[in-house]
Amino acid sequence: MAERERSIHEMLKDTPSMNDSCSSVHTGTEGGSNMVVGIGLCGSISSHSIGVGGGGGGGGAGTGTNMNVGGPFAPPNSLPLRNHSAPTTPMSPTSPTSGNGILTSTDGSGSLIRTSASKIDSIKNWSISTYKCTRQIMLEKLGKSQRTVDSELEAQIEQLRETQRKYLSILRLTRAFSSHFQHVVVTQHALADSFADLAQKNPELQKEFTCNAETQRNLTKNGELLLNALNFFISSVNTLCNKTIDDTLLTIRQYETARIEFDAYRMDLENTKPEVTQSAVALEETQRSYAQHKDQYEKLRADVAIKMQFLDENRIKVMHKQLILLHNAIAAYFSGNAMALESTLKQFNIKQLKSPNAVTGSWLEQ
Numbered sequence: 625m626a627e628r629e630r631s632i633h634e635m636l637k638d639t640p641s642m643n644d645s646c647s648s649v650h651t652g653t654e655g656g657s658n659m660v661v662g663i664g665l666c667g668s669i670s671s672h673s674i675g676v677g678g679g680g681g682g683g684g685a686g687t688g689t690n691m692n693v694g695g696p697f698a699p700p701n702s703l704p705l706r707n708h709s710a711p712t713t714p715m716s717p718t719s720p721t722s723g724n725g726i727l728t729s730t731d732g733s734g735s736l737i738r739t740s741a742s743k744i745d746s747i748k749n750w751s752i753s754t755y756k757c758t759r760q761i762m763l764e765k766l767g768k769s770q771r772t773v774d775s776e777l778e779a780q781i782e783q784l785r786e787t788q789r790k791y792l793s794i795l796r797l798t799r800a801f802s803s804h805f806q807h808v809v810v811t812q813h814a815l816a817d818s819f820a821d822l823a824q825k826n827p828e829l830q831k832e833f834t835c836n837a838e839t840q841r842n843l844t845k846n847g848e849l850l851l852n853a854l855n856f857f858i859s860s861v862n863t864l865c866n867k868t869i870d871d872t873l874l875t876i877r878q879y880e881t882a883r884i885e886f887d888a889y890r891m892d893l894e895n896t897k898p899e900v901t902q903s904a905v906a907l908e909e910t911q912r913s914y915a916q917h918k919d920q921y922e923k924l925r926a927d928v929a930i931k932m933q934f935l936d937e938n939r940i941k942v943m944h945k946q947l948i949l950l951h952n953a954i955a956a957y958f959s960g961n962a963m964a965l966e967s968t969l970k971q972f973n974i975k976q977l978k979s980p981n982a983v984t985g986s987w988l989e990q
Contacts, residue, residue: 798854820837850954854953888914
């Protein structure tokens with residue numbers, strides 16, 4: 625027993641110090657007959673290792689850098705050792721790699737590469753077109769390039785833009801008038817309440833205060849009717865200017881862009897014809913681009929002509945109705961004809977905020 629204890633102590637002396645070990649565990653590969661295990665508890669890698677022999681045979685324990693352990697120290701078969709130091713990422717069998725390491729699909733379509741190529745081509749075409757259009761605009765401003773001119777259509781476009789500017793000015797002034805008049809109506813309503821309160825507190829002037837209170841109430845009621853007519857006029861003109869006309873102007877801007885592109889490619893075609901060294905493929909590509917932009921330019925020019933025709937008819941119809949409404953409502957209000965003001969709102973199907981004045985004739989005569 626004493627000899628066994630001494631041999632154990634001698635074995636412990638030959639083992640490495642705990643301070644010289646590192647904390648990592650390195651295991652051998654799975655399924656091997658011999659496995660090397662290095663155990664450490666500090667930051668450095670220990671040079672001492674334990675050699676484990678497979679099978680049931682006993683081995684000798686050495687006192688050097690390697691110690692073979694067998695027999696009862698062999699690892700059980702139920703706990704196989706694996707190498708965890710370099711895990712690998714599993715790859716799908718349906719995604720093989722090409723020679724340069726790029727994943728491709730099994731059918732060899734290369735959809736990802738085609739998508740990237742199409743985006744690059746789109747950016748390239750856009751850059752070329754932008755450069756040509758910018759160059760065309762600069763040459764036109766410098767007077768070094770001729771532009772395609774449709775005198776009749778451009779005159780109509782300029783007239784439409786001038787009409788929109790004038791209508792927007794009318795819209796701005798009408799909104800200002802409606803805002804100021806609304807303050808007048810609110811003031812008249814407050815004045816009517818003050819006259820009614822004074823009529824109750826001053827019996828000696830009750831008749832006079834009551835008469836003025838009724839007059840201000842009638843003015844307030846009919847002022848609210850005029851405000852309804854003004855708001856209806858403002859809403860209709862705003863729709864005409866900022867929606868209907870803007871829709872046509874959007875098509876006009878597209879037409880002007882197509883005109884610049886057409887002139888840019890036309891100039892390219894004219895400059896490439898005299899060149900003898902120009903290849904047939906490049907010349908054919910230039911002619912194809914020119915024909916494509918020419919068709920687009922002519923299509924948008926026809927669209928602009930049709931839209932402007934319909935817009936002119938709609939504009940005349942809308943403004944005819946709104947101008948009659950505005951004239952009749954303002955004339956009826958300032959002439960004191962409450963009945964005419966009420967009939968004007970009924971004629972144009974304008975919803976009233978409050979019930980109209982029930983008394984016919986001029987409210988100033990009451």
